[in-house]
Amino acid sequence: MLYRRRAPRRGIVAVVVVLGLTVLLGVAAVTLDGGTALAQRRRAQAAADAAALAAAADLFKNYPANAGKDTGGTARTSALAIASANGFSNDGTTSVVTVNIPPTSGTFSGQDGYAEVIVQYNLTRTFSAIFGPGAVPIQGRAVARGQWVPSSPGLLVLDYGGKGTLNIQGGGALTESGSAIYVNSNDPKAVIDTGTGTLKATEIDIVGSLAVGNKATLITSPTPNNVVENVPPMQDPLASLPAPTPPGLGSISSTPLTGGGTQYVLTPGQYGGPGPTLPNFGNKDVVILKQASAGNGGIYYLNSGGFNFQGASLTMDTGTSGGVMFYNAGTGTNDKFNITGSATGTVNLSGLTSGTYQGMIFFQSRTAPEDVQIAGNGSFTINGTLYAADATLKVAGNGGTSSIGSQWIAKDVAISGNGNVNLTYNASTVARMRVYGLVE
Numbered sequence: 001m002l003y004r005r006r007a008p009r010r011g012i013v014a015v016v017v018v019l020g021l022t023v024l025l026g027v028a029a030v031t032l033d034g035g036t037a038l039a040q041r042r043r044a045q046a047a048a049d050a051a052a053l054a055a056a057a058d059l060f061k062n063y064p065a066n067a068g069k070d071t072g073g074t075a076r077t078s079a080l081a082i083a084s085a086n087g088f089s090n091d092g093t094t095s096v097v098t099v100n101i102p103p104t105s106g107t108f109s110g111q112d113g114y115a116e117v118i119v120q121y122n123l124t125r126t127f128s129a130i131f132g133p134g135a136v137p138i139q140g141r142a143v144a145r146g147q148w149v150p151s152s153p154g155l156l157v158l159d160y161g162g163k164g165t166l167n168i169q170g171g172g173a174l175t176e177s178g179s180a181i182y183v184n185s186n187d188p189k190a191v192i193d194t195g196t197g198t199l200k201a202t203e204i205d206i207v208g209s210l211a212v213g214n215k216a217t218l219i220t221s222p223t224p225n226n227v228v229e230n231v232p233p234m235q236d237p238l239a240s241l242p243a244p245t246p247p248g249l250g251s252i253s254s255t256p257l258t259g260g261g262t263q264y265v266l267t268p269g270q271y272g273g274p275g276p277t278l279p280n281f282g283n284k285d286v287v288i289l290k291q292a293s294a295g296n297g298g299i300y301y302l303n304s305g306g307f308n309f310q311g312a313s314l315t316m317d318t319g320t321s322g323g324v325m326f327y328n329a330g331t332g333t334n335d336k337f338n339i340t341g342s343a344t345g346t347v348n349l350s351g352l353t354s355g356t357y358q359g360m361i362f363f364q365s366r367t368a369p370e371d372v373q374i375a376g377n378g379s380f381t382i383n384g385t386l387y388a389a390d391a392t393l394k395v396a397g398n399g400g401t402s403s404i405g406s407q408w409i410a411k412d413v414a415i416s417g418n419g420n421v422n423l424t425y426n427a428s429t430v431a432r433m434r435v436y437g438l439v440e
Contacts, residue, residue: 037138040121045140047086048119049438052144055079055101055115060146060436064355068113068147070101079117088119096120103143106440113147114439143440148432150359151237151385153205154179154425156409158236158389160207161185164192168199168217170416172397176201178425179407183207184233193217195416205231237433238387238409243365244299244327244357249275260284261312268296272304272330283342285311289349292322298352302328306335306370312345323352323384328364328372336370337362341377343399351384351406351429359431361405364388372410376402376421385409385431397421406430 058075059068070076076099080090083097090097096119103109103116122135154176159165165185168174172195180203183190190208193199200219204227210218220226250269254262261284268290271278281287287309292298300307307326316324328337341347351361361384364372372386373394380402386393386409393410397419404421407430415421 037123037136040123040138041140043087043140044119044121044138045142047083047088048117048140048142049144050086051079051083051097051099051119052115052117052142053438054082055099055117056144056146056436058146059101059113059115060148060434063113063146063148064358068102068111070115075099075101075115079115083117083119088121094122096122106143108143108145108439114143114145116143116440117141141440142438145435145437145439147435148358149435150427150430151407151409151433152179152425152430153182153234154201154407154423155181155413156234156237157183157185157411157413158409159185159411160233161187162412163187163189164211165412166191167412167414168193168197169195169414170396171196171418172416173198173200173420174395174397174415174423175420176423176425178202180205182231182234186233197418199415202226203228207231207233236389236409238385238389238431240434241363241431242356243329244297244301244325244363246270246301246303246329247297247299250300252276252278257284257286261286264288265317266290266300268292268298268300268324270301270303272302272306272335275301275303278302278305278307281309281311281314283311283345286313287311287315289314289316289324291316291320291324292352292355293320296320296322297355298322298324299357300324300326302326302330302335302337304330304332304335306330306337308336308338310338310340310342312342313347314339315346315348316350322354323350323361325352325357325360325384326362328362328368328370331365331368331370333370335368336373337364338373339382340373340375341380341398341402343378345377346379347376347382348379349382349384351431357431359406359429360385360387362386362388364391366390374404375417376400376404376419380404383426383429387431395421 055075079099088095098118100116108114119140183206187208189211192211263286366389375396377398385407386405388410392412396417401420
């Protein structure tokens, strides 16, 4: 018997074809619309990054006045402008740009000095319309930071390769509190202690090592023996701080004192050509520095001749309270900065309380290698950051206890004398480092 093959039913063939086409359309939808979505996601993220950075730049620029708040809305405006320039106009239909200052989500939620930008693009469906109606929302999110924050640590020795970059001599004691001591030198004898005194700190971090046999003179508290060797080096936290623009000329007025000596009253401004030449202040002289005030930056800009005080009293006037800063621009051998207290005298100085150089009491040109010398004696108090990136900071204590600075940052540091020196780190009275960039 002969059998004939039955022809497939046309209905089954049609179903197979339809199913095949549906699969093909699905693959096309995923391939084409998915690829477009991925490209738009990258564009949205790039725009969010750029917009967040623009807002952070505005926060950074206005930080001295606004402390990280977008008081006038200029940071938000900057973010929206950059997003629009990148194709996201915030029209509410195709794109929606949300700017939150401070952020409302994430690690930095609610923190001033941070800007959050969310860029949403509503992608119109093509082939993927077979899966449902409506646009596909695609988002990019970024958070950027623009702040001026207290620099740390309390004592930072910048020299990367010298021996004894932190050199401790004499029989006195240096007590550093509130932050760590950090020594960048990778030398096996980066820290040398040849004296009979002590160095007290919360923590001592050294890229290299201590000289053999000296750990007994180092005291750390509250954690004993908190001396860490072979740590990675720390960058200069004030490296981005610009040198000040030379202000107008300073002025000196003088009045003879009964019993000898002279009282000098100095105003902020330039000294040592084109400004007036500063005298070498003697042991009976009284020097009063005018502080920063409205229209007066409080900066004593030393072009040449440095500043040499070995007198009876060096204080600030009490008419204002904006503080002072010395900037030593001179790079010659006669341009040294030297403050030496007397047993019966008074030294009482504080750094600037606002503006670009908030917290700074002394700033030496980064190309000036001349030693900076501070010798405490009598009633001696200096608050603020002492900064000499290419020089040795020489600090001595002579009798009693002297409070010398809130922070020291220098190429090298040498400590001597038989008195006690306190270096008390305080975040409110140290110079600010600049922090800017994406964080999320």
